[in-house]
Amino acid sequence: MSYNINDNGYYGEFGGAYIPEMLYPNIEELRQNYLKITAESDFKEEFHQLLRDYVGRPSPLYLAKRLSEKYNTKIYLKREDLNHTGAHKINNTIGQILLAKRLGKTRIIAETGAGQHGVATATVCALMGIECVVYMGEIDIARQAPNVARMKMLGAKVVPALSGSRTLKDATNEAMRDWINNPVDTHYIVGSVVGPHPFPDMVARFQAVVSEEIKTQLLEKEGTENPDYLIACVGGGSNAAGTYYHYLDNEAVKIIAVEAAGKGIDSGESAATSVLGKEGIIHGSKTLLMQTNDGQITEPYSISAGLDYPGVGPMHANLYRTGRAEFIAITDDEAMTAGLELSQLEGIIPAIETSHALAVFEYKTFKPNDIIVVNLSGRGDKDLQNYIDYFGL
Amino acid sequence: MLNSFQYIIIKKEVELKRFPPLWAVNMNRINQKLEEDKKLLSIYFTAGYPNIDDTVSIIHNLENSGVDMIEIGLPFSDPLADGPTIQDSSTKALRNGMTSEVLFQQLKDIRSSVSIPLIIMGYFNPILQYGVEAFCKKCQDVGIDGLIIPDLPVDVYHLKYKSIFDSYGLINVFLITPQTSEERIRYIDSVSNGFIYMVSSASTTGATSGFGDVQTNYFKRIEDMHLKNPQIVGFGISNHDTFKQATQYAKGAIIGSAFIKYLTHKGVDNLERFIAPILAEN
Ligand SMILES: Cc1ncc(COP(=O)(O)O)c(C=O)c1O
Numbered sequence: 001m002s003y004n005i006n007d008n009g010y011y012g013e014f015g016g017a018y019i020p021e022m023l024y025p026n027i028e029e030l031r032q033n034y035l036k037i038t039a040e041s042d043f044k045e046e047f048h049q050l051l052r053d054y055v056g057r058p059s060p061l062y063l064a065k066r067l068s069e070k071y072n073t074k075i076y077l078k079r080e081d082l083n084h085t086g087a088h089k090i091n092n093t094i095g096q097i098l099l100a101k102r103l104g105k106t107r108i109i110a111e112t113g114a115g116q117h118g119v120a121t122a123t124v125c126a127l128m129g130i131e132c133v134v135y136m137g138e139i140d141i142a143r144q145a146p147n148v149a150r151m152k153m154l155g156a157k158v159v160p161a162l163s164g165s166r167t168l169k170d171a172t173n174e175a176m177r178d179w180i181n182n183p184v185d186t187h188y189i190v191g192s193v194v195g196p197h198p199f200p201d202m203v204a205r206f207q208a209v210v211s212e213e214i215k216t217q218l219l220e221k222e223g224t225e226n227p228d229y230l231i232a233c234v235g236g237g238s239n240a241a242g243t244y245y246h247y248l249d250n251e252a253v254k255i256i257a258v259e260a261a262g263k264g265i266d267s268g269e270s271a272a273t274s275v276l277g278k279e280g281i282i283h284g285s286k287t288l289l290m291q292t293n294d295g296q297i298t299e300p301y302s303i304s305a306g307l308d309y310p311g312v313g314p315m316h317a318n319l320y321r322t323g324r325a326e327f328i329a330i331t332d333d334e335a336m337t338a339g340l341e342l343s344q345l346e347g348i349i350p351a352i353e354t355s356h357a358l359a360v361f362e363y364k365t366f367k368p369n370d371i372i373v374v375n376l377s378g379r380g381d382k383d384l385q386n387y388i389d390y391f392g393l
Numbered sequence: 394m395l396n397s398f399q400y401i402i403i404k405k406e407v408e409l410k411r412f413p414p415l416w417a418v419n420m421n422r423i424n425q426k427l428e429e430d431k432k433l434l435s436i437y438f439t440a441g442y443p444n445i446d447d448t449v450s451i452i453h454n455l456e457n458s459g460v461d462m463i464e465i466g467l468p469f470s471d472p473l474a475d476g477p478t479i480q481d482s483s484t485k486a487l488r489n490g491m492t493s494e495v496l497f498q499q500l501k502d503i504r505s506s507v508s509i510p511l512i513i514m515g516y517f518n519p520i521l522q523y524g525v526e527a528f529c530k531k532c533q534d535v536g537i538d539g540l541i542i543p544d545l546p547v548d549v550y551h552l553k554y555k556s557i558f559d560s561y562g563l564i565n566v567f568l569i570t571p572q573t574s575e576e577r578i579r580y581i582d583s584v585s586n587g588f589i590y591m592v593s594s595a596s597t598t599g600a601t602s603g604f605g606d607v608q609t610n611y612f613k614r615i616e617d618m619h620l621k622n623p624q625i626v627g628f629g630i631s632n633h634d635t636f637k638q639a640t641q642y643a644k645g646a647i648i649g650s651a652f653i654k655y656l657t658h659k660g661v662d663n664l665e666r667f668i669a670p671i672l673a674e675n
Contacts, residue, residue: 018517020474020543020594021568024577163480164470177472183572183595280469281518281544293521294492296470 002326003248005204005315009197010286012321014314019284022180026188027102027284031198036203037102038095041197046332051209055084055129057091059210061217061373063316066345067160073366076227077348077376078214082237087351087378088207088239089120090265093189097124097208100187107131107186111161111175113140113235114306114353116146116378117191122156132156132190135174137167140305146382165299168235168309172283193313197283200241200313214373215246229366231256232375233357235306237313239377244325254326256364257316258357260302261329271300272329273312274320278341282311288320303332303386304352306378336390339380352376352386410637422538423564423587426461428621433645434459434636435625435671436652437514438634439466439482440499441491444551448499452652454661456509464647466542467515467580474543476599478650482657493523497531504536512566514541525554529561534604539564539587545579566590571611575618582620589617591624591643598628604638612642633671 009015009031017027024113051057060079079385101106107330108125110132113119118134118253122256134151138160141148151158164170172194179188193200193207205211214227230247232240234257247253262270270276277288282297289311290298311319319325323345330338339355342348350358354377380387387393426433435552436455440448448465455463468483468491475483496513503511513532520542545554547567558565560593564587569578573593581589593608594600602625608629615624623644630639631651637645648671655667 016549018544018546018549020472021546021573022549022570022595022597024546025574026571163477163484169471173471173473177476177597180474181596182599183570192598278522281516283473284544291518291522294520295493295519296487297518298470 003319004323007202009201011314011318013284013319014199014287014317014337015200016286017282017284018286019196019370020180022183023176023196023284026179026183026231027196030140030202032189033103034099034198034202037099043098043102046098047095048315051091055090056082057209058213058217061214061221067342067361070345071366072362072368073216073370073372075361076218076371076373078208078210078236078243078373079376081348081354081376081379084121085120086300086342086381087114087116087120088210088242088375089191090123092118092191092203092206093120093124095203096187096189097128097130100130100189101128103187105185106185108132108183109133109135109175109178109186110169110188110191111135111168111171112191113137113171113308114304114351115140115144115151115382116306116351118156118158119150120148122151122191125156128156129365130332133178134158135161135171135178137161137165137171139166140168140171141384143306145385150280165386166229167300167305169297169300183240193238193241193315194285194311198286200315203238203244203374204241204315205244207238209247210239210242210375211244211246214243218371218373226250226253226383227252227368227373228256229256231258231357231360231372233307233377234312234316234355235309235353236311236315239307239316239375241313243373243375244298247327252290252368256320256360257319257325258360259327259329260304260307260335261331262301262303264331265329269301270329271302271310273309273310274327275329277311282372285311285319287311304335304356306351306353307356309370328360328363328364330356330359336387338362339387340391348376349380349384350376351380352383412509421562421564421587422508423462423512425645426510432640433461434668435462435464435645435647436460436504437464437466437593437649438652438656439468439479439646440496441486441489442482442653443485443656443661445489445491445495446499448496449503451664452503452507452511454664455668456507458632458665459672460668461530461645462507462510462512464512464649465496466512467493468508468511469516469519472516474597475598478599478653482653493519493528497535500535502536506595510538510574512539512541513537517542517545526557529557532563533561537563539566541566541590543568547584550619551601569615570590571607578615578618578620582622585622587622588644589620589622589624590647591626593626593629593639596628600629603635604629608673609638612639616642633673635673
């Protein structure tokens, strides 16, 4: 059994492309071209050269000694926070901008939650000299102000999403509507492993550079490619997909996916999709999502804008359904505490999204000789004000 | 290229046309309406808007005003293909308490007084949660004739759901756009058994005003394909002129956002004041 995508664009029963006909030509163009173009040698060369010289890859695999000591196990941090623009998101935007150029697109749109994907998209658009429009929920614009300023500085237009919960889900709706209205010249750089096929697979493949590097780096440091556990936070699931990618079918490596419980699973203010969600369709994908009995998508909540999404990518829905991954839900408070702890134990201020993954060590006990790799998906600069307000620093 | 699976299905469709199954003899109201020798006006409104209990009276008023067909919008929280007007009406309708169950309850006696075709237009997730078969059965029970589900792609419909829709006598309507390839239009035509919803331009609902050469050329191009299903134009039709333009090349036209705006500003009575000028001869 494979946990990767099948020929029809599904992970088990999840995935597919449930899109209005207006989006069909765009999605079909991508579906027919993404594997072909990304396999071309000049594409691969340009992709890897930019990841190396522009993004700063490979990102270090850092043995976090003081953190490991505290939890009496062996913890490696995959330092995606050290990438240019401060998160894993840029791995994907580099890949998609190169693809968009080869498809002859002259205008880029994107959605963003925490603003990391918006910044990563604005960055590659500046790099290539392409027009960029980023949709961002009105609430997220307020809580991630530094990233809004960065996008503007990079020349992107930031459009507030005013509908629905005014967060990531609604920014995604607005981006899709823009694409419907601009079907010929525009490419939509989706920021996570969500949306209609082929987006989940395409984004996972671009993020797979993470697990590819973990394999070589771990072999060098530990004499084995295989950790005992991989841990990543899941909003849509792109940093997680990149972390798991080359290990998906290697069941000796255990997978932990961390969702945002917000104020608690039963509080009514949560984004823990695997627990609270049911099978359905969101943004063109059949997956698990939070919804009412009548099939209306509900408004999630998390302190972290990047995890504030009522669905998960179809790969993760399948990892949950099959039991391949263990899903853990971490509250706002647990995450914030873990973020402060990493700052003061290791001198690394993580993004609040990432802090959710780090909180697993309080939640679950590992063996002293376990080797654990956590995706340190982003740095906390964008969240400083939130941390400061939260802790009254 | 059609894959072999699609090819087999098309072949099968051709056979079915030659030897129609029994239910097809009992013609759906949509098919009957399409045979009338006139241009058809179809009106979309969102169920539960402006008030939760307006559904039935809006349907009555529309029929009495001379409308040929009605699309009842089942509101959805995340209507991807809709512009701000229909989004807002959907949000309000949901806040008013509209659900699939409430809508079916409101429509339960509708066929005792209404004879024009009624179509439910809604996104797939609420239908999936209701249960596709249960939903279809309810539609048949209350006298719904067809469905328009913009985010249920034709291939998935064909593979998984067509037999269910057929067994409850429901017509499923598919969209085409100016970007849809000729080959795909032919495929959609082969799967359809009512009409084809011709989206006037690359847009969400309510976006355009008036038609230019681009639309006219597109309407002509489709007319010249001589599809087996008639076409009804939607998106961007708001008044007498755009209705005339659209129906010059198509069997009918659908008005949505402009009608919702009318409801918002003028209320649910006197709907003939909106409809009559559209249907006026000149
Ligand atoms: C640092 C960081 N980590 C994680 C995420 C969550 O996204 P994903 O689940 O796609 O990795 C985000 C999203 O904005 C982010 O900025």
